[in-house]
Structure formats: structure tokens, C-alpha cells
Amino acid sequence: MCGIVGLFIKNPVLESQLGALVAPMLSEMTERGPDSAGIAVYRDPHESGCKVTVLTEGLDFDWDALESAIKAVFALSKISVIHNQAVLFVDAPISDVQHWLDRNYPELSITSAGTNIEIFKGKGDPLDFIEKFDIKSMSGTHALGHTRMATESAITTEHSHPFSTGQDLCLVHNGSLSNHNRLRETLRRRGVQFKTDNDTEVAAGYLSWRLSEGDDLEQALNHAIDDLDGFYTFAIGTKDGFAVMRDPIGCKPAIMAETDDWAAMASEYRAIATLPGAENARIWEPEPTQIYSWKRN
């Protein structure tokens, strides 16, 4: 069991309250996933270059040294450190930054890359995570969150969701995949790299691979229905919005709601009930294998 939430702001006035609206949704899902939590937030676009979020397991990492080292190679406009994670705003192509980080700082994990996305995650009580990363103060256009109850792999920050699936893309998952070991090996042979033995990372890697093969998100998700075996409700964050899809059996719960001000998804209605105007929202349960998506026009 895990909990997932997604919130897409339709009324720009509410963008400054994104974190304040998502944090209670995530808190409500604590019982579904008390092991760890994570959030992908889309905000502060850095169109002149890229934003890369990095993670280190320990707290003793020398961020000042990293800043100096990056500045020696790239035009670094900002580094924003939160706890054991940092967002790098770099005026350079994403692939150059990623290759440089992989080569020079293998102890850092790149959790997201793009122009809008930032991913933060941490093991332990989701309520502590919300406080530690000051989620409530975050503004932005949309966010996806996850609370994890591990069933198939270890409880570490790296095993926590969301997982990056490409530039400005990420995945959160409620469920379990049964063919992830075989699929991981297949994808490794095709050049996809994995950092953990987590099943959701395989789903993320699969979607990345399909997208790199030329699929759009909808095509990649339709291929996933054929190739992923198991139970899943997926929420996929994109630069402009997010998409939701359940497996053909539809065991894992999901509920969606929409008002003039926002569109939301969650594992349970009680997470959506925290949003303003939820009692009068249009509410429905997503059909299995149907892709639901919201996008900024």
C-alpha cells in the first residue's frame, strides 16, 4: 500500500499556495505510506538552461565545494540547498550537466532534470518530511506527492518516489510490479540505467525508454499496459500538467476531482477533502487503462 496525490492549479491566483494545498493532502495519506515520502513540484522555470535536483544520503556533503566546482565549468545561476538535496540552476544543456555530475560526483544521485521540475524525497515519517522540506511554503503550477509503504525493496531515500522518467517527467506509483526483475534486465541491455532494485524505478525506466524511442506519453503508457505486469495506479508529472492511469484490473484505488480552480487526484477522497471547495467538486473514479490528463493551455 502507498498513497499518491496530485494537484494541478487551474486558477493562477492559487499558484502561490500550491505547497500549502498539497501538504495536507500528503499528510492525509500518511497512514497509507508511513515509511517515506516525496514530492515533485513544478515551479520557477529556468528556460535559459536547466534545473537539476541532486540528492546525497548523508548530511555532511560540502555543497560550497560543489558550487565552486560547477562554476569552474558551467554558468551556475543558483544553487538552492534544502537539507540533503539541492536544486542546481545551470545555464548549460541538461546532458552536459548530467554527464559532468556523473563523472565528478558519483556520490550524488540526480533525482530530476528539466526546466521546471524539482523532486524532493526522504525516508521516515511523511509529516517530518513535510516540515523538513518546508513543503507548505512552495509555490508552483502543479505537484505530485507520494507516501510509501515498502513491500518489495528497501526503505531508503533513493527507493522513495517520485522517480524521474526523463526531462521534466516523473512517476509516482501505488501498487507492485511482478515482472520488474526481468524487465530491468531487458532495459539494461537497451542502455537504461538503474540505481536501485525498486519496481517503480523499472516502470520509470520503461517509460523513459519508450519516450526515447519516439513515443509520446500516451503511447508510452499504452505500451506499459502490455509490458508491465502487476498492480498499479500511476500518476505521471509532465512539464505542463500530469496524467493518471490504472492497470486493467483496477485493484489499486484512485479518485479524481475537479473544480474551476484546481484538478486533483489521490488514492483516497480524504486527501482531496482537504482542498477548498472539495465538497462541491466534480468527483469520479478513473476507469482502468484509461489515461486522464491535465495540461496548461
Place this chain on the structure above:
Amino acid sequence: MAEINLHTDSVRSLNEALQGAASGDKFSINNTRGKHAVSVGLTTAVNVEINGHVGYYCAGMNQQANITIKGNAGPGLAENMMSGKVHVTGNASQYAGATAHGGLLIIEGDASSRCGISMKGVNIVVGGNIGHMSAFMAQSGCLVVCGDAGDALGDSIYEARLYVRGHVASLGTDCIEKEMRAEHTEQLESLLQLSGMNHNVNEFRRYGSARKLYNFDIDQVDAY
């Protein structure tokens, strides 16, 4: 009428109050906000009105009580109900009325997948559509669907009666369409009337067990 506000009162204290109430007592429950296990394990004919959406397992194991939910219900609504009435004005999520032995479950909107799974005598009336695998291994009782039914309706069904007004996406193993005889029309009419649904019974079709799975078939021996 006693009013209970779940913003200030716990679900546990609510259920204790309801389980200790006398037949005929009336309760109004507010601020449910998707909470789990609201109004469960009731054993007397109390009247409960729930204002708002509820989460998992609302009205579970109900006996005799008359429970109305003005909103939507999460997974496991009226699971294992024995008797009484549970009425939802909105939609119900997965496995509504699962394993229920008796009573009447009315869902005015849609019911999701696995509605009436392993039902054992309950009558379920759904105003809208139902999802896939509904009435799986249904043993007895009636499932009335005024809209459409999803895939694999009545898979491995025993003796429950399924009445569907709209389109059936597909029938499950051993579930077939059956003749609507006078006794069925009468039963359906009575269930629709009890549920406040206004439809012409002639628009419904009946489905039930072909009874081919009841006994071992020697021609299938190679499968084992």
C-alpha cells in the same frame, strides 16, 4: 435526532454510540470528509443519515439499520451486510456489497468494479453503471443494474439473479442470459419500487448461471 460531527468526534466514539442505540433512534453525521469505517457493525434498526462523502468500509456488517449516505462511498461499502438498508445518493467505489448476506443496498449513481462480489443473499440496486468483474462468484440475491455492466459480469456465478437494463460489455465464465419469466418481472418490479427507481421492467434482461461449473467435466481432465 442526535447530531455527530466527525470533525470533533472520533469514528470510534461514533460507532460506539450507534452500536449502543435503540431501534428507532435517529442520527445525523456531518463532516465525514472521506473517513473510513463510518457507521459499521450496527445491530439495531436505527436510522442514520450521513451528510458527505465517506471512505473505505462504510456501513459494513450492517444488521437492521437504515443508513443513508448523501454523497459518494469509497471501497467496500456495506461489505458483509446481513440485513437493513444502505442507500447512497452518489457513486460507490470497488466491491460494494461484497459477501453481503441480506438487506437492500441502493446506489443511485455508478458502482465501480467487483460490485456484489461473492454476494450471498443481498439485493443490490444500482441506478447507473457497474464496473468489471461484478457479481463474481455471486451465490444468491439480486443485482439490478439500471445502466451498463462492465466486463466479465457474473463470472463463476452460482445462483444469484442479475438484471441489467443497459449494455453488458461481456459475460464471465458460466454466466448466460436467461429467460425473464413472470416471477422475475415481479421481483424486479418490487426491487425497483423499493429503491425509488422508475424504469420499465421490460427493458431489463436477466443473467444467471449456466451451471456448467457445478460438476467436474471428464472432458476437461487434461487441464489438471
